[in-house]
Amino acid sequence: MQSVTESATNATNGVTIIGSGSAIATQVISNDDLTKIVDTSDDWIRSRTGIEQRRVATSTTLSELAAEAGQKAIAHAGLTPLDIDLIILATSTxxxxxxxxxxxxxxxxATRAVAFDLTAACSGFVFSLVTASQFIRTGVYQNVxxxxxxxxxxxxxxxxxxxxxxxGDGAGAVVCQGNPEKDHLLGFEMCSNGALNNNLNLSYQGNLQDIGEDKQINHGGFQNITMNGREVYRFAVNKVPEVIEKALFRANLTTGDVDWLILHQxxxxxxxxxANRLKISPEKVISNLENYGNTSAASIPLALDEALKEGKIKSGDIIAVSGFGAGLSWGASIFRWGK
Incomplete structure (x- = not known):
């Protein structure tokens, strides 16, 4: 297992997070809708997951939904697409x-921006946020x-x-900006353990085909998601509190300093x-899982954006976020919201 850590005290240029946006698929599939295709019930799903409905895209592409979320975040930050230097798209799909x-x-x-994908499944947003901070802290890019x-x-x-x-399907975005006088990305921790990879997969499967007397190719495609739910649950409840506490340590903070906790939904x-293991009260936990289900890399920024729109999160609030999932990977970041 490899772990990567960073403290804001080592920064040469500060990072502020100044805008957010989100976009969701329009089609709603409720728990009752699912009872028509699988042997389940609304009560069974709610009691085991907390999910009431999810959004599923049909004609909209991922690129279109991501662009909508990005445009909203840029506008919220008071910028234009031409101000953006770098775009990091966290996605596995x-x-x-x-x-x-x-x-x-x-x-x-955003014609001035360089853009690339980052794949880390449900940890993708946290990993991308940390990646963005490195470009900003070294002075390479100003607006990411x-x-x-x-x-x-x-x-x-x-x-x-x-x-x-x-x-479910969705997209969320934030704008990170360099600031020589302030650093609001206070600490982070990222971890991976490939030995646990078999617990959550969207894997490629191929078939060998002969193309000559002694030559073959492997041709196939990706299969559906498979998951060992019991092991993923055990992994998450053990590792996520630990990684948040390590990120808080890097930030010279404790759980008592956290205003809001946003976990991967x-x-x-x-x-x-x-939240219970960290002794963070339910009133400080932001969740919209019941409405959207697990939207993977979109879940944290989607929940963050909704909480901002609802007026829960104020400028200066300290937010702890943590993503965890396939890889297996997990990470946490501690940041102060706003300019």
Whole structure:
């Protein structure tokens, strides 16, 4: 297992997070809708996951939804697309396997920005936020747009009640900006353990085909999501509190300094267990899982944006975020909101 850490005290240029935006698919699939295709019930799903409904994209592309979230974040930051220097798209479900970030850049008209995808599944937003901070702290880029977007509905077996009840589609974004006088990205921690990879997969499977007397090719495609729910739950409730505490240590803070906790929106029981272990009161936990399900890399910025729109989060508030999932990967970041 490899771990990467960073403290804001080592920064040469400060990072501020100054704008947010989100976009959701229009089609709503309720728990009752799922009872028509799998053996389940609204009560069964709610009691085990906390999810009441999820959004599933049909005609909208991931690039289009990501661009919409990005445009809203840029406007919220008081900038224009031409002010953006770098776009990082956190996604595991691009429209194009070669990457969708450049298409997002084009759709937004952010013609000055370089763009690339970052794949870390449900940890993708946290990993991308940290990646963006490194470009800013070294002075390479001033304004970086970080987008988390996933359409996991594309890779769900809709006949498998253990996974089809969980996932939804969405996008969320934030704008990070360099500031020589302030550093609001206070600390972070990122971890990976590939030995646990088999617990959550969207894997490639191929078949060997002969193309000559002694030559073969391996031709196939990606399969549906498979998950060992029990092991993923155990992993999350053990590792997520630990990684948040390490990030807080890097920031010279404690859980008592946290105004808001935003976890990857995977399962209400995981969210409750992590908050309980950290001794963070439920009033400080932001969650919108019941309305959107697990939107992977989109879940944290989507919840953040909604909380800002609702007036919960104020400028200067300290926010702890943590993503966790396939890889297996997990990470946390502590930041102060606003300029």
């Amino acid at each position: 691009p429209d194009d396997l070669f990457g969708s970030a450049a298409q997002v850049q084009s759709l937004m008209g 747009l970080v987008i988390g977007a996933d359409f996991l509905s594309r890779w769900v077996d809709w006949g498998d009640r253990t996974t089809c009840i969980l996932f 995977a399962n209400k029981r995981i969210i409750d267990a992590v």
